[in-house]
Amino acid sequence: MTPNIAIVHVNYLGGANFRLWLPLFLLWIPAIVLAPFILLALLIACTISGVPFWRSIATIWALLCSLPGTDVRVVTEGNRVLVRIL
Amino acid sequence: MNENRKQILDMLAAGRITADEAERLIAALDPEPGAKNTGPTTHRKYLRVLVEADESMAGNKGMTTVNVRVPMQLLRAGVRLAALIPQQAHNQLDRALSSHGIPLTLSQIKPENLEELIDHLDDLTVDVDGKDGNTAKVRVFCE
Numbered sequence: 618m619t620p621n622i623a624i625v626h627v628n629y630l631g632g633a634n635f636r637l638w639l640p641l642f643l644l645w646i647p648a649i650v651l652a653p654f655i656l657l658a659l660l661i662a663c664t665i666s667g668v669p670f671w672r673s674i675a676t677i678w679a680l681l682c683s684l685p686g687t688d689v690r691v692v693t694e695g696n697r698v699l700v701r702i703l
Numbered sequence: 704m705n706e707n708r709k710q711i712l713d714m715l716a717a718g719r720i721t722a723d724e725a726e727r728l729i730a731a732l733d734p735e736p737g738a739k740n741t742g743p744t745t746h747r748k749y750l751r752v753l754v755e756a757d758e759s760m761a762g763n764k765g766m767t768t769v770n771v772r773v774p775m776q777l778l779r780a781g782v783r784l785a786a787l788i789p790q791q792a793h794n795q796l797d798r799a800l801s802s803h804g805i806p807l808t809l810s811q812i813k814p815e816n817l818e819e820l821i822d823h824l825d826d827l828t829v830d831v832d833g834k835d836g837n838t839a840k841v842r843v844f845c846e
Contacts, residue, residue: 676784683776683779688770689772692769
């Protein structure tokens, strides 16, 4: 499954705090619209670098689909940053 | 004697862990032959990296903690991505890594290597002592 939502929490001690829920699934709209150009650019890049086109698509897709579940939390001097991909 | 076992025995000798804890750690390092295949790597879904750094000597207040959870699938896809890197770029990367003291040949990393690494990576803890007196504890494990 491709990533649907990214959650970003930033808590600065005595500063700005914000929580963002980024709807990544909405990126499908521009991705589908731009798909011919993206695929063409990828095809050209693969041809130039000698990388198999279909294999690179499969790998990029595998990377995208394996992103959900990624969770990064950093706390330093009372400041907190959380990035989570669902 | 491998490095992990020696580290456990050193911790026991230093009195940082009890004999029971040492026994459990050694047992975890060296599972019974029949037990090795009972926990297939496919059941481990995430790689966790926990870093707790005490940087008070550098002027920072309190601990810095980093908690990273990476899906195993992402690591596998990353290895597949590495296989797509052209040979010329591989050579450049290998040279750059070597010049930074990391003698790693990227082209030799195969998905099987990753599975083998996961098999052996039950729980690894590394204590880092910085030259300026800062300390850090890095724990890497699969769950």
